[in-house]
Amino acid sequence: MQKQPLSPQTGRTLVLASTSPYRRELLGRLGLPFETASPGVDETPLPDETAAATSLRLAIAKASALAGNYPDALLIGSDQVALLDGQQLGKPGTHERAVAQLQAMRGREVEFHTALALHDSRSARIVTAVDVTRVTMRDYSDAQIERYLLRDQPYDCAGSAKVEALGIVMIARVASDDPTALIGLPLIALVGMLNDAGVEVV
Template sequence: MQKQALPTRPLVLASTSVYRRELLSRLGLPFETASPMVDETPLADETAAQTSLRLAIAKARALKGAFPDALLIGSDQVALLDGQQLGKPGTHERAVAQLTHMRGRTVEFHTAVALFDAASGQTSSATDITRVSMRNYSDAQIEHYLRREQPYDCAGSAKVESLGIAMIAAVESTDPTALIGLPLIALCNLLQQHGVEVL
């Protein structure tokens, strides 16, 4: 059995998200994680796609000083409904409001990934759009779900990788990992462009 080629330079995930860390670990590449400390507030008149891409790039570039020779991975996700961006609720009350507004409707999740070569200054990026149709769940089901899951750090308040799947009727996507927060299909392409072979 041939050994897998390892990255020639450090690989760093610019995130403290346990979901993104778990996703990246699926590729079997050694990597570090670090907090990028980026303000995630959307800019005025910025689309969901623009917000997610800008923040993914900003997160990757934010760690250049700490990792000057590394390949830095940044990712961000924005949920969109009726032209309104739905971020991480942060509180129970906001999560109730989000899920109530999303009930029986289709939400777009814009998930961007950026790979920044700190040595060369080159940035590559991609964005995935996943459409999620929500069930017509009741107020009581919203409460029951939130008390069990507490998804207050999740854009749109429903974690597809766990109990949140019960709130969802259908998912339309080209990359099943994008909805969890890190589009691995796109990331594999970006890594290959930078000389990192995953297989």
Template sequence: MQKQALPLDQTASQAARRLVLASTSPYRRELLGRLGLAFETAAPHVDETALPHETAAGTSLRLAIAKAEALHDQYPDALLIGSDQVALLDGQQLGKPGTHQRAVAQLQSMRGKTLEFHTALALHDSRSGRTQHACDITRVTMRDYTDAQIEHYLQREQPYDCAGSAKVEALGIAMIAQVASTDPTALIGLPLIALCSLLTDAGVEIV
């Protein structure tokens, strides 16, 4: 569990509520840290398997809410942040590959195509029981890269914990031809523009 220093000018406004990121992802932790708020991280222990006939948006939103609400009893007076991302290619969901072989298969299937990344966000207030949520859709067009380039990229980055094997914040950007999004942080895993709106609505002063 990680704690970050709270700026002095925000101490009074934030002292009453704990902010908890329901994730152990280093990518989401780094993103949330950009807001300069004190927060903790905790593993939500949620099964991330998609349900039969569930849409990508439905899967990501259900899991984001489940992750945030999973910490309700552990943090009875806190604001809990959950997020989940699902990649969609030709109507099929792409999750985290987990292994090198699956990552190769994912990247080969994505070559030269456009896919959607559905990144959902949930903010659960364990004091009131209220859960707010939002979902960002980022469209990514991949380059027509070679098998050798796939192998080089995977050996360098090992993005086996990234949906669709796309680690855009590092060398993965070289595999991408175009990105269309309303929030550049969503593709990395935590839509900060939407999160700022949800936190503000919950009474958190960010700036």
């Protein structure tokens, strides 16, 4: 998107440090002008790192990575990690890995840790939040897994099930304080951060 001031009140640029179409769509719901940029951050978890720590570290890293290119902007970074039995589930990337993830999650509860960071590149101040969403999966069959994956192809989605698309049929229950967090960007927390930064969303 073209550079433009965030609002007449602040004259600040808002930048989403992500190329994810899901996060771009979510941020677009707020009706604010913003740019998107790739942060170029390695998302590999560190040894013995918890899901909450991984998601928070990467959210901060994504927002901070763009500070040099946007010296007077508000930079948004977010990251999500799925956790099953203490094991992190990342983006499957392939059909085979997605099948394995969904088989392991079948009939189980999965935690999705979604971290958010707002980096004010003018002051270098960073504020953060982490949302934990608990998702109970249905007891679906292998045939249902195959049909779902062929239709939705959620290979860029942690946990292999897009709640905002057909993946909802694989889910029995969602427990969360913010329904947008599971999709990838916790808007309730973000609105609070923007308000504190002097940005009135409405």
